[in-house]
Amino acid sequence: MKLTRRKLFQKFGLLSFGLLLPKWLGAQTNRKQHPELVILHTNDTHSQIDPLPANHSKYPNQGGILARAAMIAQYREQHPHVLLLDAGDFFQGTPYFNRFHGVLEMKLMSELGYDVATLGNHDFDIGVDGFMNAQQHAQFKFVNANYDFGQTPMAAVIQPYHIIEKGRYKIGIFGLGIDLNGLVPQSNFEGIAIKDPFESAAAVIEELKDAKCNLIICLSHLGYQYEDKSKPSDVLLAEQVSGIDVILGGHTHTFMQAPTKVTQQDGHTVWIHQVGWAGVRLGAIEVTEHKMNFLQKIIH
C-alpha cells in the first residue's frame, strides 16, 4: 500500500500519541502518589541529644538532635502536611537528663516542632513534680488514654487524645502507656491509676469516630510483643481492638525490618511501626489515598 502524506501523518501522529500517553499518565500517577500527608515519628530517644559515639558497637555516629532537626526540616520544605509524633521515653539515658532534668529535651522537641507525644515509663523517672517542671517548656501535646491522673497536676496537661487536621485528613491521635508497676518506683507515680489499655483504647476510638476522624493513630508505649503473648503489646492491641489505622510503638526498642500488618476480622488493616531507640532512626510514613509507604531514615 502506498502511503500518502496524510496517511503517514495519521499513522505516526497516533504512534506519537501512543508514546506520549504513558508519560502523561505517569505524570498523573506521580501527582496522585505525591504524599498528601507525611507522618514522622520517633520513640525511646532517651535524652540522646548528641550523636552516638564513633566507637559505638552498633550505630557509630548515628542519631543526634541536629541531624534529626535537619531531616525533619527537609520534609517540611517538601511537604505541606507533616505530622511529628513521639511514642515515649524521651527522658533518661544520658547525662543531659541527669544534669538538666528533662528541660532540654522538652525545649528541643518544641524547637523541632513535635505535635504530639505519649509517655513512656522513663518519663516518670523524676516523678510527677519533675515531669511537671520539665513540661513547662513543651509546646506540644501529651496524650495518654489509660492512665488516670486523678488529682495529680499531670491531669491538666495530658489528654486521652488530640485531633489535628492536615489537608483532607482529620487525624485522631491517642496514647497508651505500659503498666508502671514494677518498672517505676511507686513514689514516682503516686496518685496515678493504671487502667486496662485495650478497654481505654476502645473507648477513645469511639470518641474519635464520633468526631469524624478519618485516620486514627495510636502512640503506644506498650512494647511491640512479648514471650508472654497475653501481656498487652502492640501486636495484641492490633489484633483485639478495632478501629486503629496505625500503631506507632515504643518501649521494646525494636528496629523493625518492615512494618507489621495485622488484618482484623472485619478486614480492616492495622499497621505497626517502631524505630529502635536513641534517635538513630526517623520513621516516615508517606500517606496517599490508598497507600502508606513506610520508611526508616538513618539519622547520620
Next chain:
Amino acid sequence: MIKYFLYSIVGASLMACSACFTPTFQIEAQTVVGVQNTDPELVEMLQPYQDTLHTEFDAFVAATPEALVLSRPSSNLMNWCADAVLSSQTANKRFSEPVICLLNAGGLRSSFGAGKLTLADFYKLMPFDNRLVWVHLPVSKISEIEKYLSKSGGEPMANCVFVNGRLQIPSLLSSHDYIWVLTSDFLANGGDQMNFFLGLEKQETNILLRDIFIETAKNQGVLVLDAQSRYSK
C-alpha cells in the same frame, strides 16, 4: 484505525509498566550533614547545654582494652558491674553467710566501646540514682530466684552462676539458712518483678551504684574483664 489504537495501547503499556510497582516499605539510608543544613538558632540554643555537659562530664575515668557489651544471658559488662558491686562491699572482709550480687540487665543502659571511658560513659551505663541495698534472703527463697532467672534469660550476678536452672553459690553450705544479696533499692522493692525480695530484712545504704562503678573503674585504671558466661540453661 483499530490497528493504530492498538499501537497506542502497546506503546503506553511498555512505557508505563516500570512505574506499576511501588514498595510499601523500604529502609532509606540518608545522610544529613548537620553543619550546612542545621538551623543556626537551634545550634545556638544547644551550645550552652553542651558546654556545661562537656565541662562536667568529659573527665577521664578509666580505659578498657576491649568493648564491654551489654547482652543477655551473660556478658563481660554484666559480669564487670556485678563484680564491682560485690568487691566494693566484700573485699578484705569475712562474712558468716554467703554474699552474692544480683542486679538487672535492664538497669544497665549502655555498652562501652573500647578505649577511654569518661564520666559521661558511666552515667549512660547507670543513669538511674539507684542505691545499694543488702537483702537478707532465706535459702528457701533461692528457688524463686532460679525461676526468675529461667524466665528472664540472665541478669548480672557475681559469686554465683546459673547452670541448668539452678543457682550455684560456691560458698553456700548446708548449715546456712540465709544468704546476703547485694542489689539496688529499685529491685529490693520488687522492681522488674523481683518480688522475691519483698518483705525481707534489708540494710539500706546511701551508696549509688553508679558511684561504685566509677570508683572501681578508677581503682582498676584499665578495666579487669571476665567474659566467662555465668548463665546456661
